Amino acid sequence: MCLFVILLFFGPRAAIALWWLFEPLRWDATFSSFWLPFLGFLLAPWTTLMYVLVAPGGVTGFDWVWIGLAIVIDVASYSSGGVYGRRRQSVAS
Template identity: 45%
Template sequence: MGCCIFVILAAIGPRVALACTWLFTNLVDRAFTGLLMPLFGLILLPWTTLAYVLAYAPVVGVRGIGWVLVVCGLLLDLSSYGGGSRARR
């Protein structure tokens, strides 16, 4: 049930999904120490930050297929910035 809600929020927008994940779970606090990096990620790279939070495992960090998920998030972020500049032309 919680996963379905997350998927719906992610479809609405990565910032909403990341903010709700941050407010209602401890996943963001587990993946990051401090406030600056997740806040920076929320503002500038929401898909990448969300993917990192989901791929992070407490003892080992991010490994293997988790890095593929983070890179996909980064590509989504970069494509959203690149697509906006292309649409303006």
């Protein structure tokens, strides 16, 4: 529940930082190095959060749907800014 509130108010990167501080063993069980979660923090925070949520027990079955949804959210967060900017330019012309 606390993770959900952090996501709502501060975003996925804050949730990653706080979850890593409070539950480092889960992150160590999920990732074998520092670099993959660091890159996930920078480039794909929703996917990183979802992977940490489902991966320690093994990613099987319906878990792939959740990871896929997180990938879609990450891609949408990068692509939506360009659409909004183009729409504003065309209205101003």
